Amino acid sequence: MPASPPTRLERLQQLVQRLARPIEFASRDAYAHLGNVKSLGPFVSTQVLDALAGEIYPPHVETDLLGLRAVFADFDSLTDPVERRQRVEQAQAILSRLNAPDAFERVPAAQAAPAELWNLPVQFAKGVGPKRAALLARLGVSTVEDALWYIPRRYEDRASLLPIGQLVPGAAATVSGTVGRVRSNRIPRRRMTVLNVTIEDGSGALQCVYFNQPYLEDVFKPGRRIMVSGTVQAGRKGWTDLRMDVPQYEVLDDEDAPLHVGRIVPVYPETKGLTSRQLRTLIKGLLDHYLDGMTDVVPADVRLRQRLLPIRAALREAHFPQSPGDLDALNQGVTPAHRRLAFEEFFLLQLGLASQQQAVKEEAKVVRFDTATPLAGKLRALLPFRLTQAQERVLSEIQQDMASPRPMNRLIQGDVGCGKTVVALLAMVTACGSGCQAALMVPTEILAEQHYLNMRRLLEGLGLTAALLTGGGTPKARAAVRKRIEGGEVQIAIGTHALIQKHVRFARLGLVVIDEQHKFGVLQRKTLLAKGYRPDVLVLTATPIPRTLAMTVYGDLDVSVIDALPPGRKPIRTKVFEESERARAYQFALQEVRAGRQAYIVYPLVEESEKVDLRAAVEGAERLQASAFRAARVGLLHGRMKGEEKERTMAAFKAGETQVLVATTVIEVGVDVPNASVMLVEHAERFGLAQLHQLRGRVGRSAQQSYCLLLASLAAGPDGTVARRRLEALVRSGDGFVIAEEDLRLRGPGEFFGSRQWGVAEFRVANLIRDHALLEQARHEAQSLLRDDPRFSAPGHQAARDAMLRRWKTKLVLGSVS
Ligand code: ADP
Ligand code: MG
Secondary structure (H helix, E strand, O other), rough: OOOOOOOOHHHHHHHHHHHHHHHHHHHHHHHHHHOOOOOOOHHHHHHHHHHHHHHHHHHHHHHHHHHHHOOOOOHHOOOOOOHHHHHHHHHHHHHHHHOOOOOOOOOOOOOOOOOOOOOOOOHOOOOOHHHHHHHHHHOOOEHHHHOOOOOOOOEEEEEOOOOOHHOOOEEEEEEEEEEEEEEEEHHHOOEEEEEEEEOOOOEEEEEEEEEEOOHHHEEEEEEOOEEEEEEEEEEEOEEEHHHHHHHHOEOOOOOHHHHHOEEEEEEOOOOOOOOOHHHEEEEEEEHHHHHHOOOOHHHHOHHHHHHHHHHHHHHHHHHHOOOOOOOHHHHOOOHHHHHHHHHHHHHHHHHHHHHHHHHHHOOOOOOOOOOOOOHHHHHHHOOOOOOHHHHHHHHHHHHHHHHHHOOOOOEEEEEOOOOOHHHHHHHHHHHHHHHEEEEEEEOHHHHHHHHHHHHHHHHHHHHOOEEOOOOOOHHHHHHHHHHHHHOOOOOOEEEEEHOOOOOOOOEEEEEEEEHHHHHOOOOOHHHHHHHHOEEEEEEEEEEOOHHHHHHHOOOOOOEEEOOOOOOOOOOOEEEEEEEEHHHHHHHHHHHHOOOOOOOEEEEEOHHHHHHHHHHHHHHHEEEEEOOOOOOOEEEEEEOOOOOOHHHHHHHHHHOOOOEEEEEOOOOOOOOOOOEEEEEEEHHHHHHHHHHHHHHHHOOOOOOOOOOOEEEEEOOOOOHHHHHHHHHHHHOOOOHHHHHHHHHHHHHHHHHHHHHHHHHOOOOOOHHHHOHHHHHHHHHHHHHHHHHHHOOOHHHHHHHHHHHHHHHOOOOOOHHHHH
């Protein structure tokens, strides 16, 4: 008969036996072997963490296991036999509790009550106070929970102490010893004081040298026990003469020295007035005092499936690692402890996004659209091209949503120029076919006008009325448009933010399309709902966002991807020109213009100095018209121009009346003039890669060969090299997704979109690039939790829901969950 797998209790008892063996050995023969027991700390820690990752234990058992780990934390550095003996006795007491047949049922003597650490201002925590709290606030730490989640930036190995006699020049080392001779020399000629400290440990002596820190004489008192770490150097008198310049030091006689030496030591991001060392002491105190009250918000079944450490073990281990340290793993943030913490962050976010998605699905929608409306077929007949397969596929996904009784909330992702507009237009026409209105919202007036001009003619051919509503024009004209929208006379309203502002009322809004969503910031659905609309929503983005980021920003949307360009497009040739090659770049553009093509010349617009940049564009246009492009007609376009003026400028460029369009980044998105074949970007080094890719997407919109010229002022030296390498990424790849990944890697997620626009999730531990696989798992777990228990009624799920709301409520639209 096959043996049945061990029960949970049997497995606990096996663990206890494994741990008991070396401990028992240590206690044998009246503790005679105590001195010989090595590495008990790492051994116990590994065993305990392994057990905790593979099993869910009742809190009191978890506490005992963590207690065991704590008992041996600094065991190897203990020199006092009495103290060692006490530790062994403590461990034996815990082990016998765990070994009892009723280990799981036993009511713990004093189990810490769960505490609301997120409601506990750190100021009132033990040993903090208002002054420290003010400093901590600068680090983004305001509650005890924040402080416990304030994870080290890196770790230093101060565990392996070497005898001084074994040091070799050139290596980094940590040694401890006694301060011997101390000499302070003043060198008036060089206005310098030099402090020479000799440290001895019986195996040899080491010279430590400090410059201009005379006060260190108070630290290095002869006879004191000291630890220093730094790089060993050979002194003048041959290989036995060893020196360290300005090593890090710790005074070992200090009461809390064990926190800072003889182990892997956490290093925290500091702020003026609060050192890493102080943070270490502070956080250690908080862990000891509050950690037991912390509850796990990741449900037990998820933890078990994902083999995640309990939160208490993960936080302890992340702050004060104890398992035999792979320093690299710690510094890269890929230990089991880090993994557990990152998972929690992702999981809560994905839970929030999934809830939001669910909330949308539960809305009743105005109307189920008739996707077989003849209007769509008529529109297709008017188009000068056939849809690509990719467009057809995405369109049919949209139509399924539109025909369904649940609201659509879908993102269309696709590289610049892939043809998102026409797909959206077909969806809008479909909505009109069922007697509803559709709105197309875009981020800039120029783009709104472009869409309006392009679509009006097509729509008129179908007997539909379109209207343009932006912030421009006279109030009277705007009021008139609003009235036509409200009366239902306008079927398709195209505009900027103005479309969803206070006074605008739709007669029967059925579909909202948001173009270039990434320029808008957090989804406007909240605003739509607040106005009483429950339309289908289609979001278009031309910024190809990396998949991992899409999952955090758009985790609540269904996603369709148009993954192919219309046929016949040639890859755009891209080249970086340095300042000295400017004339050549202009020459090239002019040549294209002479051949009947058109060119954009773009100046950067940086917010802080908008006026200066504007002047650069205005003056640039004048200068170029007078010099390099004398033979061409040059137009100028920028955001400060009046609506009408912009309209005229764009129309002239579109008609080929002007051949060179000098512009600020207002043309970054949406503008579509197929005859333009040159995109010349001034100061390309000032742009993000994704943005440059967008700009480049303004050309290459026909079967003609197009070019992107990046003019860059590259500084000499490493900065210039980095900038060049960044731009080269664009030269190498025409694939927006590849570039977006690269941009994300180079700039980090916050910068990538400019957090202002995106409100991209800030994580304390998780890293979107490093942990992308974990993100997918977290998303999967969150979605399956919500599918099985949409109301979070299971007891283990409430903690997760509460934590999710604490963290994300203000950022998401959670409908019924909140
Ligand atoms: P984006 O996805 O960047 O918004 P657009 O919708 O502006 O791209 O389309 C880019 C250009 O490609 C437009 O000139 C559009 O008319 C054209 N286009 C779109 N779909 C097709 C197609 N299937 N075949 C040929 N040209 C197309
Ligand atoms: Mg577009």
